[in-house]
Amino acid sequence: MTRYDDLLSxxxxxxxxxxxxxxxxxxxxxxxxxxxxxxxxxxxxxxALAMVVAAEKEGRLRPGCTILEPTSGNTGISLAMAAKLRGxxxxxxxxxxxxxxxxQLLRMWxxxxxxxPAAGGSNEAVRQAKEIAAEHPDWVMxxxxxxxxxxxxxxxxxGPEVLADLPSITHFVGGLGTxxxxxxxxxxxxxxxxDVHIVAAEPRxxxxxxGLRNIDEGFIPELYDESLIDARFSVGPRDxxxxxxxxxxxxxxxxxxxxxxxLHAALAQAAKAVKAGERADIAFVVCDGxxxxxxxxxxxxxxxxxxxxxxxxLWA
Amino acid sequence: MAVEVRIPTILRNLTGEQxxxxxxxxxxxxxxxxxxxxxxxxxxxxxxxxxxxxxGLRRFVNxxxxxxxxxxxxxxxAEVTDGDQVVVLPAVAGG
Numbered sequence: 193m194t195r196y197d198d199l200l201s202x203x204x205x206x207x208x209x210x211x212x213x214x215x216x217x218x219x220x221x222x223x224x225x226x227x228x229x230x231x232x233x234x235x236x237x238x239x240a241l242a243m244v245v246a247a248e249k250e251g252r253l254r255p256g257c258t259i260l261e262p263t264s265g266n267t268g269i270s271l272a273m274a275a276k277l278r279g280x281x282x283x284x285x286x287x288x289x290x291x292x293x294x295x296q297l298l299r300m301w302x303x304x305x306x307x308x309p310a311a312g313g314s315n316e317a318v319r320q321a322k323e324i325a326a327e328h329p330d331w332v333m334x335x336x337x338x339x340x341x342x343x344x345x346x347x348x349x350x351g352p353e354v355l356a357d358l359p360s361i362t363h364f365v366g367g368l369g370t371x372x373x374x375x376x377x378x379x380x381x382x383x384x385x386x387d388v389h390i391v392a393a394e395p396r397x398x399x400x401x402x403g404l405r406n407i408d409e410g411f412i413p414e415l416y417d418e419s420l421i422d423a424r425f426s427v428g429p430r431d432x433x434x435x436x437x438x439x440x441x442x443x444x445x446x447x448x449x450x451x452x453x454x455l456h457a458a459l460a461q462a463a464k465a466v467k468a469g470e471r472a473d474i475a476f477v478v479c480d481g482x483x484x485x486x487x488x489x490x491x492x493x494x495x496x497x498x499x500x501x502x503x504x505x506l507w508a
Numbered sequence: 509m510a511v512e513v514r515i516p517t518i519l520r521n522l523t524g525e526q527x528x529x530x531x532x533x534x535x536x537x538x539x540x541x542x543x544x545x546x547x548x549x550x551x552x553x554x555x556x557x558x559x560x561x562x563x564g565l566r567r568f569v570n571x572x573x574x575x576x577x578x579x580x581x582x583x584x585x586a587e588v589t590d591g592d593q594v595v596v597l598p599a600v601a602g603g
Contacts, residue, residue: 264602314601337601369602395602396575402516402598407553410568410599424577426570426595508602 200277203230203237204349208357208475213442220465222458223358223475224445225350232266232273232301234448234480235350239372240270242345243334244278252332255279260331262286262321264314264506265294266480267336267370272301283331285321287313289400290506293484313401313506314369315411336370338414346376354475355381361388362465365458365476367450367508368394368424371416373477378420392424393457395432395450395508425460427453429502433490435459436482440491448480449490450508511539511588514595522550531594536571537584539594554596555584568599 196202206229211222227235247253258281261271268284275282282303286294289310298305306324308317318337325333336342350373354361364381366373374392381388404410429449436452439445447455458476465472482491489501510530515523523529529547533539544551554571558564564583565571571578572595578586588594 262601312600318601367602392577396595396597397600399517401600402518404518404598407516407518407566407568407598411601412568412599413601418579421580423580426572426575426577426597428575 198277199231200241200274203241205353206230208354209445211439211443211445214438214459216462216466220462220470220472221474222462223361223473224439224443224478225354225475226445226478228447228478228481230270232269232297233483234266234270235373235477236266236270237273238345238349239336239339239342239370240267240274242341243336243339244271244274244280246339246341246344247332247334248278253278253280257281258283258328258331260285260321260325260328260333261336262308262314262317263336264317264369264508265290265298265484268303268305269294269297269301271334272298272303276302283324285317285324287317287506289313289504291485292487297484310504311400311403312409313397315404315409318411336372337411340415342370342372343376343379343415346373347380348376350477351377351380351384355384358473358475360473361385361475362470362472363389363391363458363461363474365391365393365454365461365474367454367477367479368392369450369508371413374421375415375417378417382420389423389461390421391457391461392421393427393454394424395453396426396428397506397508398429398503400504401506425457427456429490429507430495430499431456432507433498433502434495436490440482445478446482447478448482448508449485449488449502451476451478451480453508454479510590511592511594513539513543514593516597518598519550519553519596522547522553533588535584536573536578536582536586536588536594539588540584570597570599571595572597 230237432452
């Protein structure tokens with residue numbers, strides 16, 4: 193079906209496309225789940241809509257309410273769209289070291305931004321948002337890191353969609369931020385096709401982002417359940433940029449930088465399958481398009497220059 | 509069996525501000541013991557008493573061997589071979 197009553201109804205049901213050239217062989221194939229085809233151009237539309245709908249059902253969100261959310265960008269943009277259409281005000285707490293496009297998009301969709309310091313990255317945004325929430329008990333913090341509707345959106349949407357399109361799937365590779373995608377998809381496959389390997393790729397940022405005062409200030413999203421994934425890789429900007437450029441050059445897909453990190457982990461799984469002489473159908477997430485990251489310098493110049501440009505930025 | 513261990517900013521006071529140090533050992537556990545011998549105090553920042561008599565990585569410490577999270581490849585028993593890179597990072601949020 194390609195006709196929808198309104199924009200929010202069109203979230204999800206994204207295409208899964210094969211990568212005939214990047215796939216190592218007819219027996220080991222890669223498939224890209226194009227989440228940039230969602231209304232605001234990222235996978236976060238799924239979680240944002242699900243969290244808003246759940247909060248409305250619970251009676252936590254009523255017309256005119258103010259939503260508060262710590263976000264490094266995409267969730268904020270998705271929430272801004274949903275908030276606009278459903279009649280809520282949105283205040284985002286966002287680290288200052290995110291791309292300029294993200295702030296512009298948030299403002300365009302009508303969100304207000306409170307900047308949190310670059311040092312400490314999203315951890316600091318989460319901490320600051322919790323303080324602000326305590327000062328404004330009437331504001332509703334949907335809190336993507338601990339909101340089960342976030343994972344549920346992928347349990348009910350992303351997972352079943354991928355399985356329907358690729359019944360022979362052997363691996364699912366996604367990014368690890370709030371952990372919502374992999375928790376939902378992981379739970380779905382544990383129940384419906386438990387032999388599917390769930391693989392996580394997390395971005396490895398520059399030192400500034402890990403500049404905590406104490407190791408116990410670290411943050412693990414409440415949603416995270418280690419038992420739902422099988423492997424977890426840390427991918428730095430160099431590999432992410434190299435892969436995101438390769439994806440564009442070889443398969444014509446223009447993706448955001450975090451997708452490069454995910455593709456890097458997917459290709460490692462593919463290489464492992466080839467070496468073991470096993471068949472593999474590896475689905476991975478294209479979280480968003482590259483548009484929001486043009487100003488970061490990731491797409492032009494040498495890899496060294498791009499790596500330098502991304503130092504200190506929250507690029508995923 | 510020398511490996512390079514990347515040290516996060518918050519633990520560099522224990523390594524004389526060095527970003528990376530070398531250590532020896534065939535498992536992560538042995539590497540951490542070797543680190544402790546040369547940089548006293550670091551072990552306590554990385555591991556804590558686990559269930560029973562065992563020890564495990566501290567909750568907010570992530571360790572990667574050649575970019576793979578050791579919690580999925582044996583934890584402290586994860587194998588380490590000559591030339592591997594061990595990265596220590598505090599857990600941070602995304603989203």
